[in-house]
Amino acid sequence: MSNYDYDLFVIGAGSGGVRAARMAAATGIKVGIAEGRRVGGTCVLRGCVPKKLLVYAAHYAHDFEDAAAYGWRVRPPTHEWAHLIAAKNQETDRLNGIYINLLKNAGVEIHDGYARFLDNHTLDVAGRKITAKRILIGSGARPFVPDIPGKEYSITSDEALDLMSRPERIAIVGAGYIAVEFAGIFAELGSEVTLLVRSELLRGFDRDVANELEAALERSGIKLVYGGEVSSIKKQDGDYLLETSEGRNIETDLVMFAAGRVPNIEGMGLENIGVELKSGGAIQVDEFSQTSVANIYAIGDVTDRMALTPVAIHEAMCFVDTVYKDTPRSPNYDFVPTAVFSQPPIGTVGLDEDAAKQHCGKVDVYTSRFRPMKHTLTKRDHFSFMKLIVNPETNRVLGCHMIGDDAAEIAQGLGIALKMGATKADFDATIGIHPTAAEEFVTMREKRSEN
Numbered sequence: 131m132s133n134y135d136y137d138l139f140v141i142g143a144g145s146g147g148v149r150a151a152r153m154a155a156a157t158g159i160k161v162g163i164a165e166g167r168r169v170g171g172t173c174v175l176r177g178c179v180p181k182k183l184l185v186y187a188a189h190y191a192h193d194f195e196d197a198a199a200y201g202w203r204v205r206p207p208t209h210e211w212a213h214l215i216a217a218k219n220q221e222t223d224r225l226n227g228i229y230i231n232l233l234k235n236a237g238v239e240i241h242d243g244y245a246r247f248l249d250n251h252t253l254d255v256a257g258r259k260i261t262a263k264r265i266l267i268g269s270g271a272r273p274f275v276p277d278i279p280g281k282e283y284s285i286t287s288d289e290a291l292d293l294m295s296r297p298e299r300i301a302i303v304g305a306g307y308i309a310v311e312f313a314g315i316f317a318e319l320g321s322e323v324t325l326l327v328r329s330e331l332l333r334g335f336d337r338d339v340a341n342e343l344e345a346a347l348e349r350s351g352i353k354l355v356y357g358g359e360v361s362s363i364k365k366q367d368g369d370y371l372l373e374t375s376e377g378r379n380i381e382t383d384l385v386m387f388a389a390g391r392v393p394n395i396e397g398m399g400l401e402n403i404g405v406e407l408k409s410g411g412a413i414q415v416d417e418f419s420q421t422s423v424a425n426i427y428a429i430g431d432v433t434d435r436m437a438l439t440p441v442a443i444h445e446a447m448c449f450v451d452t453v454y455k456d457t458p459r460s461p462n463y464d465f466v467p468t469a470v471f472s473q474p475p476i477g478t479v480g481l482d483e484d485a486a487k488q489h490c491g492k493v494d495v496y497t498s499r500f501r502p503m504k505h506t507l508t509k510r511d512h513f514s515f516m517k518l519i520v521n522p523e524t525n526r527v528l529g530c531h532m533i534g535d536d537a538a539e540i541a542q543g544l545g546i547a548l549k550m551g552a553t554k555a556d557f558d559a560t561i562g563i564h565p566t567a568a569e570e571f572v573t574m575r576e577k578r579s580e581n
């Protein structure tokens with residue numbers, strides 16, 4: 131043991147920080163961790179987990195209706211928002227307890243409070259001076275709210291998950307993961323939803339998939355307003371007036387910003403150690419998550435590499451292997467499958483069509499659009515869409531994209547195939563499971579003709 135209080139001190143007990151702290155402690159070193167809010171972080175307490183619980187709740191809206199087509203007779207159901215939020219809180223409290231125990235059982239000492247650098251080996255945590263040989267920053271990110279008049283009347287996903295009642299009308303600003311996920315939740319549970327899309331829906335996703343989502347959102351009654359940004363929010367008698375830079379006025383009961391996230395570096399005293407930052411304020415790291423200050427490392431959303439929980443955990447494992455196990459490895463960001471829990475959900479792995487064309491010039495594209503078997507009886511206007519993008523030179527599948535029920539579950543398996551370098555011939559040689567939606571991925575034979 132060195133002269134420091136800790137061999138490793140971790141700032142932020144989110145998914146990445148907790149994993150790194152536990153795994154590092156398991157190598158026999160002394161580890162401490164600071165958390166200013168609650169152990170568990172964004173994913174467990176304010177993101178993936180509670181959001182997914184609300185997505186499940188939203189799904190029932192259709193399930194009750196669809197059941198009638200299968201002979202079920204259900205009295206018109208009603209939904210109690212307050213019950214849902216209380217149940218969700220119970221689950222996130224349970225997970226918070228589990229994370230605390232995981233740390234304690236691993237021998238990691240937990241410090242309540244925000245950490246601030248005094249120098250590159252010394253931190254102030256809630257008035258206590260702590261020294262460490264190495265420091266890992268895993269402080270995450272928080273919602274971005276533009277600095278406009280009336281911004282104090284708005285909420286973000288943090289507050290949306292804790293609302294005491296469901297708004298009758300909600301305007302959601304943004305068109306990324308969070309915006310479309312919450313639009314689906316509120317719309318399915320009965321709110322009138324307006325989605326303000328500055329440029330395009332789900333920028334960066336495959337355009338065919340985004341277009342399918344756009345059509346599905348409109349079918350479900352969500353109003354999409356394209357162009358411009360919110361310029362002000364005014365409080366009126368009983369509701370809010372939202373004005374856009376393009377001169378639109380929207381009256382609503384609640385305004386939610388889902389306009390991206392910014393790294394949590396404020397108040398951390400980074401100016402005291404001179405850690406290099408990227409232009410948006412994220413911490414610059416090398417391929418081993420090391421910052422420009424040799425004993426300081428950073429992982430997860432605060433580094434703005436790929437803002438996904440499993441990626442932060444992967445970065446944590448690579449950090450521990452590199453620094454404490456003498457087996458250096460850097461995170462690999464190829465073929466990371468991801469899902470958007472919109473209604474319907476999206477599952478995707480690999481390149482979208484535009485990116486694939488940039489990568490290899492010409493691509494072969496296979497698509498399939500169909501009404502899922504379940505809806506042959508319900509007659510619901512509900513479709514699944516799948517797309518395979520193939521490199522014609524090598525026959526390798528570069529991207530798999532799906533929108534439709536179970537897309538997230540299906541994308542996980544496809545991720546393994548693509549990671550292994552599967553070719554279209556491998557997909558074709560795989561026997562389908564019948565009757566499933568997933569079998570479409572191994573039965574697409576017709577190339578889409580060039581436009």
Ligand code: NDP
Nearest residue numbers: 304305306307308309328329333359388389390437469470
């Ligand atoms: P994203 O970066 O995905 O999207 C931000 C959206 O906000 C874009 O549509 C952007 O428009 C828009 N926007 C930005 N600024 C403004 C503005 N001033 N006015 C109007 N619109 C604006 O951010 P999210 O907050 O949705 O998600 C953050 C990250 O969290 C994601 O990148 C993802 O990695 C992660 N995440 C993952 C989930 C999952 O795995 N299921 C779920 C939720 C989050 P434009 O396109 O014009 O820039």
